[in-house]
Amino acid sequence: MCRVSFAIISILMKSLIGNIAILGSGNIGLSLAYGLVKSSYQTASSIILTRRNVSGLSEQAALGYQVSANNMEAVSSASIIILAVLPQQLNGLLNEIKPVIDAKKHTVISVISGVSCNDIKAKLGEDVQVIRAMPNTAISIGQSMTCIASENATTENVDLVKGMFETVGSVVVINEELMTSATALCACGIAFFLRAIRAASQGGVEIGFHAEDALKMAVQTAKGAADLLLIHESHPESEIDKVTSPKGCTIAGLNEMEYHGFSSSLIKGIKLSALKAGGLYTEEK
Ligand SMILES: NC(=O)C1=CN([C@@H]2O[C@H](COP(=O)(O)OP(=O)(O)OC[C@H]3O[C@@H](n4cnc5c(N)ncnc54)[C@H](O)[C@@H]3O)[C@@H](O)[C@H]2O)C=CC1
Numbered sequence: 001m002c003r004v005s006f007a008i009i010s011i012l013m014k015s016l017i018g019n020i021a022i023l024g025s026g027n028i029g030l031s032l033a034y035g036l037v038k039s040s041y042q043t044a045s046s047i048i049l050t051r052r053n054v055s056g057l058s059e060q061a062a063l064g065y066q067v068s069a070n071n072m073e074a075v076s077s078a079s080i081i082i083l084a085v086l087p088q089q090l091n092g093l094l095n096e097i098k099p100v101i102d103a104k105k106h107t108v109i110s111v112i113s114g115v116s117c118n119d120i121k122a123k124l125g126e127d128v129q130v131i132r133a134m135p136n137t138a139i140s141i142g143q144s145m146t147c148i149a150s151e152n153a154t155t156e157n158v159d160l161v162k163g164m165f166e167t168v169g170s171v172v173v174i175n176e177e178l179m180t181s182a183t184a185l186c187a188c189g190i191a192f193f194l195r196a197i198r199a200a201s202q203g204g205v206e207i208g209f210h211a212e213d214a215l216k217m218a219v220q221t222a223k224g225a226a227d228l229l230l231i232h233e234s235h236p237e238s239e240i241d242k243v244t245s246p247k248g249c250t251i252a253g254l255n256e257m258e259y260h261g262f263s264s265s266l267i268k269g270i271k272l273s274a275l276k277a278g279g280l281y282t283e284e285k
């Protein structure tokens, strides 16, 4: 297809999608906005970012995003509404936007941990289509692992939302009861793997590298390990078997790490995060 017709189709697609309102433009809201623009899913001028204090969004305004402190106006001029406030901030936001929510026009996507589709429908109306999405901050660079679930959205709408998140990473559609598990493994997981990389780089400094070099080496090694699994579609243990030479140094290091609880501390941390994610909203009610 020639470049001109591709550009025309792309413009038509963006106008069909309509404005996207991101209510609560903090860490994940902004990461999502950046990712959608970077992937060309939508233009910055068709994304409305809201925050209670709009002065915190001057950088984004300069980049061409619409910014506002008025959630009602943002909802009125958008078709996709993304809820991205903290669980404890949600009820106030839902009460504010309820009068302008139109079940025929709006698709509501919530990235808020611990809040079910039913919790949102109970506030906005039973006929409103609500889709839960759990992305992670790597969405800003098109590398999110996003899980989505819905209980009342049409297949067409789930596909629309799946398509949107696929432009900024991988997507798995899951049952809603697994959403808190997805939060721990995928959203919190970014922090867990980053801490593992930091620990590896600190080990590197202990054995002789300058901090900057040690971090670069740890990051690229972690990326290589993840890519081996993605590209070979293999199990970690089969890749580990290729590294652990008999009587070698890898198995010695691995066994020492396991003796000190490496795998079990990761598993226990993920279990605790999932437990906490499940209670984030109900704790506040
Ligand atoms: N940070 C992350 O990696 C992820 C966070 N989440 C979920 O996303 C939600 C937001 O998390 P973060 O971005 O980390 O928090 P954050 O505190 O960085 O962002 C929340 C934003 O909402 C704004 N806000 C609060 N009340 C508002 C209102 N009534 N109208 C407009 N804006 C309002 C705040 O000013 C703030 O900028 C949480 O529910 C969290 O569970 C989900 C996946 C990943």
Ligand SMILES: O=C(O)[C@@H]1CCC=N1
Pocket (backbone or CB within 6 Å): 113, 183, 187, 188
């Ligand atoms: O820490 C949190 O509660 C949020 C949810 C997932 C990632 N950050």
